[in-house]
Amino acid sequence: MRHSGTHLIADLHGIAREKLCDGAALDRLMRQAAESAGATIVYSHFHAFxxxxxxxxxxxxxxxxxxxxxxxxxxxxxxxxxxxxxxxxQRALALIEAALTPASSAVQELPRGYSAASPHLRVSSI
Structure with missing residues (x-):
């Protein structure tokens, strides 16, 4: 069955503090990840607190x-x-995990964009 895209939701635990504070470095990493996945970058914005x-x-x-x-x-x-x-x-995720080196990760992979006719979906209208 065809779907429109793949959505990965990842919780990465046990990452060294210094890897999670640098907005410019994370911007570069996410851009590299997008490129490694064969995606086309339109724009990026990162905010360090x-x-x-x-x-x-x-x-x-x-x-x-x-x-x-x-x-x-x-x-x-x-x-x-x-x-x-x-x-x-998946290529983007692999590059990010290799750079951040989490001690553990939990990843959900969700196919997105199935038609309403799919027997696997609950469809509701508002």
Missing amino acids: GAGQGVTGVVLLAESHISIHTWPEIGFAALDIFMCGNAQP
């Missing part, structure tokens, strides 16, 4: 997005990668 504090950022893609939110005080990063077309979000 202050010295030694977390970062939130997004890379907008022609194929959708990559976003990250970090909590250096607990060594945690929440990552969201959604890509459609020929882009390969």
Whole structure:
């Protein structure tokens, strides 16, 4: 069954604090991840909350997005990668995990964009 894209939701734990505080470095990493996945970068914006504090950022893609939110005080990063077309979000995730070296990760892979006729979906209208 065809779907429009793949959405990866990843919780990365046990990351060294210094890897989660540098907005410019995370911007470069997310851009590299997008490129490695074969995605087209439209724009990125990253915000660091202050010295030694977390970062939130997004890379907008022609194929959708990559976003990250970090909590250096607990060594945690929440990552969201959604890509459609020929882009390969698993490649982006692999590059990010290799750079951040989490002690553990939990990843959910969600196919997105199935038609309402799919027997696997509950469809509601508002």
